[in-house]
Amino acid sequence: MNTRTNAEWLADLRAEANARAMALTDLRAIIATGLPYALSGWLAPSDPQFDALAEDVTQETLVKVLAHLDSFQGRSQLTTWVQKIAVRVALSELRRRRWKDVSLDSLMTDEGEEPMPVTQSNVTPDPARAVEQSEMLAMIQRMIAEELTEKQRIAIVAARINEMPIEQVAQQMGMERNALYKLLHDARVRLKKRMEREGLTPEEVLAAFGSG
Amino acid sequence: MQIPIDKLKTMVRGIARTQEIEYSCDDVYQLLDEFTEAVAQGKDVAKLMPLVQQHIEMCPDCREEFEALLRVVRATHPGV
Structure with a gap:
């Protein structure tokens, strides 16, 4: 089944009628073999939803393969x-299902006048250390408030604090995933530069809150 | 919305590893098949494709996709 070279696959997938149909049948089987491994930890093959998802994913993957065949550069098998x-199609669908009832608004509801206060429940009982920690927290909160845009704060709260997939955050913000990554990257760059200006290193922050 | 301490630390670690220029999710997706085969072959991807490696460390969505594809490649292409 998987004995074609890349050139043979491309020739068959671009061929008419029989050769193409056979290549698609073989690819269908290859996708079906891979999916249980791809979805391990996401959806078990014994799950009642598995077969329908696998069928949809296979179908959509084959459509994309044929549509983007010219973009295959031959740098992998x-x-x-x-x-x-297939992995992208499958995980996008599973993420969508998992997060479909969570809105960005619901994640931001208890945001007070202070943008993103840091919870202090885990701070140390050691008084000297507690002072150091609360000063550092105040500084970080000030940096977040002053350096980041509203959009960047929303994205960080959703993607970094609530661990919503960036694909879902992007969708709800009306952006492409790629653009959302860039937004988050820009936020990190701004915070990094601000920390440098303040003479605060990440190592110092981590040390103040203990390792682990 | 409050930041729990562990999330704050994760954020700070992310800031520490931030580069001025980073690959985007689309850049990484273009190279993910090649990168994953290289990992499966035991190649030193941190040296060969450092920007892909760095993005995968920073981006949970791309990391999940890489890990899923690696499971598939290891299971179905043992010779890769």
């Missing part, structure tokens, strides 16, 4: 490229 597409 073609089957790995196909599996990559």
